[in-house]
Amino acid sequence: MRSGEEIQAALAGFASRWAEYTGGERAEAQTFLNELFACYGSDRGAVGARFEDFNASAGFMDLHWPGECIVEMKAPAKAVSSAREQVKHYWEESADEERGTPAARWVVLCNFAGFEIWEPGRFPKSPRATFTLAELPQRYEALMFLAGPALVPSFLEHHKELTAAAASTVAALYESLVDRSAAPLDEIQRFTLQTVWTLFAEDLGLLTGSPLQRTVERLRQDPTRSPAAEIGFLFRVLNQKTNHNRKDLLAGTRYVNGDLFRDPAEVDLGREELDLLAEAAERDWSRVDPTIFGSLMEGLLGHDRRWELGAHYTHEADILKIVGPTVVHPWQARIDAARTPAEALRLLEELARYVVLDPACGCGNFLYVAYRELRALEHQLKERITDLAASTGQPLPPGPWPYVPLSNLRGIDVEPVAVLIARVTLWMGHRQMIDRYGEAENPLPLVSLAGIAVADAVFAPWPECDVVIGNPPFIGDRLIRRALGDAYVERLRGAFDVGVVDYCAYWFRRTHEHLRPGQRAGLVSTNTLRENKHRLASLDHLVRTGGVITDAVSSQRWPGEAKVHVSITNWVKDPASPVTSFTLDGAPVDGITPQLREGVLRDEPVRLAPNKGVCFIGCQPTGRGFVLDDDATASLVAAGDGDVVRRYLTTDDITDSVGAGPRRWIIDFGTLTLEEALRYPRALAVVRRAVRPEREGRPELMRQWWQFWRPRPRMRAAVAGLDRYIACTLTGKRLLMVWADASWCPSNLVGVVARDDDYAMAVLASGVHRAWAWARSSTFETRLRYTPSTAFETFPWPTPDAAGRDAVAAAGRALVERRDQLAREAGIGLTELYNRVDDGAYTGLRDRQRELDVAVVAAYGWPAAVAGDDREVVHRLWQRNAQCSLADQVAPA
Secondary structure: OOOHHHHHHHHHHHHHHHOOOOOOHHHHHHHHHHHHHHHOOOOOOOOOOEEOOOEEOOEEOOEEEOOOEEEEEOOOOOOHHHHHHHHHHHHHHOOEOOOOEOOOOEEEEEOOOEEEEEEOOOEOOOOOEEEEOOOOOOOHHHHHHHHOOOOOOOOOOOOHHHHHHHHHHHHHHHHHHHHOOOOOHHHHHHHHHHHHHHHHHHHOOOOOOOHHHHHHHHHHHOOOOOHHHHHHHHHHHOOOOOOOOOOOOOOOOOOOOHHHHOOOOOOOOOHHHHHHHHHHHOOOHHHOOHHHHHHHHHHHHHOOOOOOOOOOOOOHHHHHHHHHHHHHHHHHHHHHHOOOHHHHHHHHHHHOOOOEEEOOOOOOHHHHHHHHHHHHHHHHHHHHHHHHHHHHOOOOOOOOOOOOOHHHEEEEEOOHHHHHHHHHHHHHHHHHHHHHHOOOOOOOOOOOOOOEEEOOOOOOOOOOOOEEEEOOOOOOOOOHHHHHOHHHHHHHHHHHOOOOOOHHHHHHHHHHHHOOOOOEEEEEEEHHHHOHHHHHHOHHHHHHOOEEEEEEEEEEEOOOOOOOEEEEEEEEEOOOOOOOOEEEOOEEEOOEOOOOOEOOOOOOOOOOHHHOOOEEEOEEOOOHHHEEOHHHHHHHHHOOOHHHEEEEEOHHHHHHOOOOOOOEEEEOOOOOOHHHHOOOHHHHHHHHHHOHHHHOOOHHHHOOOOOOOEOOHHHHHHHOOOOEEEEEEOEEOOOOEEEEEOOOEEEOOEEEEOOOOHHHHHHHOOHHHHHHHHHHOEEEOOEEEOOHHHHHOOOOOOOOOHHHHHHHHHHHHHHHHHHHHHHHHHOOOHHHHHHHHHOOOOHHHHHHHHHHHHHHHHHOOOOHHHOOOHHHHHHHHHHHHHHHHHHOOOOOO
């Protein structure tokens, strides 16, 4: 699934391409809509949206997505609003009662240059959003349902450019103060956030008379005055509970509260810094988006100078992939089901008690979006009460009706500055929501947000809540010790008893244990949490202890410095009634497995005894000095040391070199003792000079400094006596199998299968094994990480008769020979070859792959139709693995 960042980038190109279109509606409407769906990572045809599908009384719909969306296109010369009456008839007639298909939820009117988006079932009097094509990249959240019907759109104008500009000005001020050490760092951080809130409060009318802006102007006019004293005095006044009846520059100040201004910052500002503060004061802070601003401030105050301000923030569309399924959808269903004013009022009272916890809250943007959506639900419930009273004739319940209090938002973060930013973010949002949805607590004094606290949430107590949401830290299992220390890791091991896994896994376990029956949670994680030991410690655990995964995104990019790929998981614990609705990657499915694939939970496949000792990871030298070019190799061979020089096969050789052969050489002493290695003095001298210095300070590498770090003796024994073995890529977009000469040394990014027969190669090169590999291996971003223990050792081989075995071997031999011939003739590697196949070239090679897949499927005794159906293949292999484990048979031969 595409992230918000990727959708926005795609729409920028889309808007540019169509900016000058002046033709008719029929000429290019279908191309326009196909491209629009594609920008959201969606295939218009695949999701069931059809062109000119439905003949209503007003004519044919330009696009009809049954139950979801109607799009009516007009020529650029016509106003968007001209289609309203026509589309009203389309919408009314789009319901199909016989098939149980409701009227489309969304209606889009478009004239190529502008959009109107309607939700006529809920808001029939006015469009939810209106914007131009040029504004589309900034308003893309309004059409998020194009990425998947379960995704929650947002119709707010976020003023991203204004927010980024405001943040940039504040960043310049902050960095200037830090660069010249104007005060201790924590005081500069407090000064920055106290300043930001005050500017915001001035523009929202919380502090009349613009006391900060006027103070800054006086300071600029009179350089003898002290900015530290005068701005610091303003901040102290804002912390005073006495009535503020001042008539000087501080007229209009009010008591804020002791949380934000309890420790007023006093920082001296130079002339240029005062100018920056004056520039910031000129911004319209009433339109600043709290989520974006909070993210940018967290990046600024929580990172070093290498962090680029404005480069990364979590798009609301991505936050809503958690807040939508976990908070909004369950409440929306209950609101829609209310039938009397009293019933709706009881829901409103329950909503006002609903507590949201983010145990890794960071800058608070998840909490802010949850608060905003809860206020929207509250507003909708109040309208529902009024409408039900009018439609049923029942009395309107007496008021005042409750509201969702800001203190219902709880959070935990280990960084004090993040907690302060989160509070400021929510205070800003609180005031904005009063303007949007009506009364709540008085905005001043500020609501106490002591429920957002500083602590290490992995171990600290959590407050009681109704739902858990958030984005826990991303730290891989191999980096935890370096990032957090040995003592912390041992504490994790003792507390959770699951070994060392991705840091996110512990948050999932802690979250699930904290939930009560019927409660929900939604968390972001690295996408490795779907795999192997990480999954067993987290997603498998929660599903096996009463959790049901209801909505998920299997993998998408996430904004940040590392550009990691993440998964998003929403679940309910011990639901009172069976869950019947599931959404995976924006599309409805029958169920979701802990691997975040469509299906139901099954027992883990077991490693099959006959497969053990066959598949290995290649050698890991750990020392660049082992690797040789042709000239160095020739010199060692001429000196008589050729016995310890071998061709060195890497993944890049398999994917990119013509013939998939090695392009370099390597000194390989195998498991020789130092006394034995001394028989090759020239090669040993190279290693002593080029490798040993790199290993200084690492005792585990120095013990046998002349050998590879991992020489793989079991692999060497397994291939001994073979003329060739099967080598494969361990990481990459494709799983490629090639023949390797037995004399070649495979790198640690190459898999080694100790088989030399065409039958084994054929089965492993088939789509059947490829489907199993993708189902049972881990991934890196969007690339496969083939793992011998889970992908090969669990793979149940077919048991054909002699004729079937020969047919498989022949089909595999034909494929490999034709593949290698085409690559040699074109002078390209296998990656480029298959890229061309994907583009439509070499159709004969595709045919041979199909012939092989059909032969392998037949060897299992399955119908030919199974070939190419990866889901069915994996299902059957899973069942076969269980049968094989019981029978302890089926060797890979």
